[in-house]
Amino acid sequence: MTRGVRMSVYAIPVVLVMAFSFAFFIVQTWAAGDAAKGEKVYKANCAVCHGDKGDGKGPGGAALTPKPTDFTSPAGMKGIDDTRLHKSIIEGRPGTAMIGFAKTMSAGDIEDVIAYITTLGGFGKVK
Ligand code: HEC
Structure with missing residues (x-):
C-alpha cells in the first residue's frame, strides 16, 4: 500500500x-434545550421559590403549601416525566403557587429551563 x-x-x-x-x-x-442558558432563566424566574440550588428552599417558597418541588430529590420529582415538566411549567399547577409561564416566557426559554432542571439530580430516578 x-x-x-x-x-x-x-x-x-x-x-x-x-x-x-x-x-x-x-x-x-x-x-x-440548553441547560447553561436555562440556568440563567431559572435564577431569574424560579429560584425565588425553588431555591438557588433547586432544592425547593427559596425564600418565596417557605410559607407555601404545597411547598415548591425539590428538583434535587428523586422522591420529590417522583412521577414528573418530561411531558409533565412541560405541562406544569407552561400551564402551571392549578390551586398552587406554581403559575404557568406560557405568557411570560419564550418557548426556547422554557426548553432551556427544563434542560437545566433535569440536571439537578432528582429527574427521572423514580417513576
Ligand atoms: C411563586 C413561587 C414559584 C415560582 C416563582 C415558581 N414555582 Fe414552580 N412550583 C411552585 C410550587 C408551590 C410548586 C408545587 C406545586 C405542586 O405541588 O403541585 C411548584 C412545582 C413546580 C414543578 C413540579 C410540577 C409538577 O408537575 O408536580 C415544576 C417542574 C416547577 N415548579 C418548575 C418551575 C419553573 C421552571 C419555574 C420558573 C420558570 C418555577 N417553577 C417558578 C412554586 C413556584
Whole structure:
C-alpha cells in the first residue's frame, strides 16, 4: 500500500465519526434545550421559590403549601416525566403557587429551563 492510500483508509472513519458527532450535537441542541442558558432563566424566574440550588428552599417558597418541588430529590420529582415538566411549567399547577409561564416566557426559554432542571439530580430516578 502506498502512503497516500493508507492515510485515506484511516481518514474515512475519522471523518465519519466527526460528521455523526456533529449531527448528533445539532439534534441534541434542537430537541433538548440548553441547560447553561436555562440556568440563567431559572435564577431569574424560579429560584425565588425553588431555591438557588433547586432544592425547593427559596425564600418565596417557605410559607407555601404545597411547598415548591425539590428538583434535587428523586422522591420529590417522583412521577414528573418530561411531558409533565412541560405541562406544569407552561400551564402551571392549578390551586398552587406554581403559575404557568406560557405568557411570560419564550418557548426556547422554557426548553432551556427544563434542560437545566433535569440536571439537578432528582429527574427521572423514580417513576
Ligand atoms: C411563586 C413561587 C414559584 C415560582 C416563582 C415558581 N414555582 Fe414552580 N412550583 C411552585 C410550587 C408551590 C410548586 C408545587 C406545586 C405542586 O405541588 O403541585 C411548584 C412545582 C413546580 C414543578 C413540579 C410540577 C409538577 O408537575 O408536580 C415544576 C417542574 C416547577 N415548579 C418548575 C418551575 C419553573 C421552571 C419555574 C420558573 C420558570 C418555577 N417553577 C417558578 C412554586 C413556584
